[in-house]
Amino acid sequence: MTRPWRPAQRSACTVLRALAAATLVLAPGLPVQAADGPPAPAPLSHYFSAATDDPAAPDHDGFIRRWMLLDPIAKPNPTNIVFTGSYVREALSPETYPGRFGTLPRPGAITHIGETLTWHALDSRLWDVKLFNFAQSRGKRTYGVVFWAVTVIDSPREVTDVRLAVDSNSASRWWLNGEVAAELFDDRRMVMDDVLSDRLTLRKGRNVIHGAIINGPGLSDFCLRLLDASGQPIRDVEVVVR
């Protein structure tokens, strides 16, 4: 999120829009026009479809679109300028993961962190994963939140010198098979291939990616792809969340 330093102000209209969005179903459609007032937020189906049991592939540019997303966890922050490395490492860590870090949550699994939160198996319709819209369409808080995302990359072979190419709005941390691979600090804007990990090895078989994204005010999203040793996107892998 890139914007002037300014405390977030949650208006009554924002709350009403969130409540309205909570009743929407996972079906394609245009934003719902409320009888009075501004348009309702776009439904979840505008940005996501439900993940199927069939493995997915990265898109043409290698972006991973299939993710398990947890409803946002409240983490109030009136500004994104507080997201220094020290702060983010403490806020986003295996210790703050809602569950046993390293395990793959089941679609529909529920966790309680102040409120009931649900894991969703989704395919992003876009190259980036629109977390703000995910939360908004679910009627959840959109500002001052932490999102967790998990996916599995099933590789037909071992690949060395792989890099995770990530960006997020705002700060985030990413793990490959339990090891920290990329960290993004401070107030950030979305640009593909913003931060690249050191050279990593993609195992033959299952590789679990965990990501945690923190945001204060503003839109929030992330994108991730795997690049080979020559910087080209890796696409001959399967992406699963089950």
Added chain:
Amino acid sequence: MRRSPIDPALAALAAATLSCAAPATAQLAGDVFIHDPSTVVESDGKWYTFGTRGGGLVSSDGWTWSSGPIRPGGGVAPDVIRIGDRYYVAYAVGGGGLNGGHASEVKVMWTRSLDPNSPDFEYHEVGTVASSNGVENNDAIDPAFLFVDGRLWLTYGTYFGSIRIVELDPATGQRVPGNQPVDIATDMEATALLYRDGWYYLFGTHGTCCDGPNSTYNIRVGRSRSVLGPYVDNMGVPLLRGGGKLVAAAKGRMIGAGHFGHIDLGGGLEKFSLHYEADMDRSGRSVLAIEPLLWRDGWPVAGSNIKAGTYQIQSERSGNALQLRTDFVRIPFDARRSFMAGPNDPITAIPDQTLAENGPAWPEGAVRVDLSAYMVRPNQHWLVTPEPQAGGYFGAPYYSIRIAGTERALAVRADVREVEAVPRFTGDERQLWRIDQLTDGTYRITPKGARDDTALAAIGTSSVSLVRFDPDSDAGRWRFHTP
């Protein structure tokens, strides 16, 4: 080369004593004394250049040079070119105004190696390929080769009349039968030809040579779509009417730039050799120099090596600045001071953030580096220091790159082939860097001892690493700005 008011006998005596040692305080190291250096060429893994009279210089890295190469025939201002397995050497005998004469001959010979220790080192005479009779307005000295599209050209001449071009047979080095000289410039010396992107460039030297710190030598250029001309400068002035765009002149304590020689090191890295008539830090004697060659709007321009100083190092890819990846430290400031200030409120200066304010939060050990928006912060300011005692590469010494005011030094982290800032500069090879200016004016930063053409690159908008340099990408290009 122009014979100056200096007594020719004294000039010859000076040339004979060129091989004395001197402190390496300026460009290049070792024995760099030479006059009229030929184009620098590689043979048997080393780089060679030959000068007036019979000597030459050799180097394995383009930084430290020593005498030792052998070129028979004597004479003045040779040139060398490699075609296939042959090194053709052209040189001039006679002329040059020595003792008032301008009758001269350009001779050619060839060898399969320039290394006197090689079994392939054996010169074979080709013979005279051009000459001046001492009466005509031409002096057949200062030859220079160009091989392009299978054809071999040779320019020659000096301040006495015209610069001429002839065609040679690349298979033999002999003059193409029936070929007649063509005048392509006037009143130049030490010409050189270069072909690039459909243009032929004719370099030459204006001014007076051979007068130490009073030599006015400077390198000029014109270009043409045809190798036979007409060559014109950037203002359209024909070189046949005295034109020539400046490429290199005196600078600093180096006086009298002359005798251009193109060095293409590949990967977008071009340099040029020259001699300065006087290195003021080396007794005012004539020395070899190697400098970056830039191209702007189709014209060659002399570049410059990084000077010692404190810089922001900016990625050409993202525009972000190289920095220690440390917690962002805010400058105490209430934003309402900007938006709520009254028209009569006093104006005060806010000091820059200091190292004492930013540094305490830095980890004690090695710190990774990344790229971020330039904020004029101490973790973004790098002290770049030449480290000539560690050697160098083609005209530039190795450098240390440290966070200003600290000993934290940019270094290769060998185990993961990444970069970081180590707590203290020790002079270790992993903390030394080549900084070569590229043809667009940006710089390439290469670890000393790098293999496989590895260089520092922005692999993402905010990430840096050591990867193979791609001359077609901005990822490995950097700019150095003073804060």
